[in-house]
Amino acid sequence: MIEKERTYPIRLLKYEALMERIVPNHPKISLIEQDYKAWRAGYKGELQTDYRLSFLPEKGYHIFRDLRLQDDDWHFQIDTLLFTLRYILLIETKNYAGTLFFDKDSEQIIQTKDGQEKSYDNPINQVRMQAWHLKRWLQSHKFNVPHIYHLVAISNPSTIIKVSDRSLNNLIVKGDILLSRVLQIDGYNSNTVFTEKEARKLSKLLIKNHTPYNPDIMKQYSLTLDDLQKGIQCPSCFSYGMYREKWVWRCPVCGHKSKTAHYKTVKEIFLLMQQTMKSQTCREFCTGISPKTASDLLFSMNLPHTGTKKGRIYHMPPDIETFFNSAKKLY
Template sequence: MIIKDRDYPIRLRKLEALINRLYDHNSKLPLIKDDYKGWKSGYKGELNTDYRLSFLPEKDYWILRDLRLTDDSWKFQIDTLILTRRYFLLIETKNHSGALLFEKDSEQMIQTKQDKEKAYDHPVIQVNKQKWHFNRWLQANNFKVPLIHTLVVISNSSTIIKTDDPFLYKYVVKGDVLVDRIMKIDTNHFNEFFQDKDLKKISKTLVKKHSPFHPDILKIYSLSPADLQKGVQCPSCSYFGMKRMKWIWVCPHCLLRSKAAHHSAVLDYFLLIKPTMTNQELKDFLLLPTSRSSGNLLSTLNLPFSGATKGRVYHMPKDKETFFHLKSPKKN
């Protein structure tokens, strides 16, 4: 059963907002679009794994998707965690296409695609590192530690796997045989290490301690707010700089009138600049003429805030998906 689902990744939302607001001539745009493609493909791979795992019997497999936990001063992330009464399983999904060479000695994964080679961290080492942290996390939270298995899933069925490591196939599987492999792991475990009430306690703590990552996307690409186009974007012709009339936004380019066009600009501010804003910051970003007009907008937005009227700080809503009516493009 699904204990914790996967959200649409915040990094993808941030990259989408960034690509949309950067000027076309920005020299970093091709690299950012390339990164976006990579992250998007990774997410698709994770959704494929989710779908494949949906064939496991509900009752015996407690599934937590996309966890980010703290072990001392380290943060570690788990793609998919399966808890059973007999053992735990960590799954890391890779969705690379082309051919993947897993090199034992250099501890790299080398992708060959259209005659180009690219090196990545070895995912088996990656997932074992997660296992090490997770083991410590369980102990630190006073839970018993069962046998913890790890698997790397190669999600793309046309990807070719090559290796010089005779034991690689113990830890790396193609997506279409993932469930078979889990069944095989099952056959080696008869003794129940936990009861359902233990799993309940552990999963509750995992969900509570999950802390989503909010990367500073401008910093990652050494960009500054000056690299972004400001203003409210026209939902019809994409022009930046809709004009605020008394109650409505008007596009000077295509003359579209909109009541809610500022919503996505407010979200962009939170995603790209920082998760809080003041009246003045909103006024600047939306290119509003007066603080009074930005104040009016803020009062209709109903954002969570802190502080008294003067110097009040508005915060990104915790559940931004619902607040901004965002659709998660899920594919199953």
């Protein structure tokens, strides 16, 4: 049973908004694009893991995708958590290409790709630390702690895996054998640790305590508002600088008209600048509109808000992608 689905990462939405808005020829564009591709590849790898595990029986397995919990002052994020009444399994997915050498002594992996070498922190240590945090989290919530297994799944089918110690083979799996490894772990455990009632309680508590990560991408790259293109983007020719004409936006370049071209801009403000905004922020970013027009535009979008009139504050929708996707046809 899928207890928590995997949604499109807010980090990728922020990258996409940033690449749309950053000024042309910015010196950090290539770095931003490189990082975006790496994060997107990781997300695609996680979807592959989801697909592999979809062949497990519906009954008896509780699966949580992209789960982030808090242990005292630390947060820990788990790509995939699977639990049964008998054990828990944590899966960290990597979508690296080329040849991967897992070195037990240096506790790093070395990737060889296109004749070049690159080192990464060992994901085995990463998922092992997640298991440590999860054990503490379960204990703090008064649950029995079952055996917690952990695996690193390499989702890219063409990747070659090499290890410095054969014992590492038990912790690293290619995507095509992930399902069989899970079933193998099933065979190791016959004694139940959770009752059905405790399993339901744990599932609800994991969902309740999930705390989504919302990174500040502007701070990550030391960017300011001056690094972004302001104004409303034309949905037809993609130039910036649409102006307000009666009840519509008009593009000075191609003449295209749109009633709701500001939707995309408001979404990008939420993703790049702040999770709450007043009409003044919208006015400054959209450029060339009156305070009343800015207020009317935001109010008409049915955004979550607190306060009234001039004190009204608009909040980023909890599921910003779904909210704005439903309005895409209006752009």
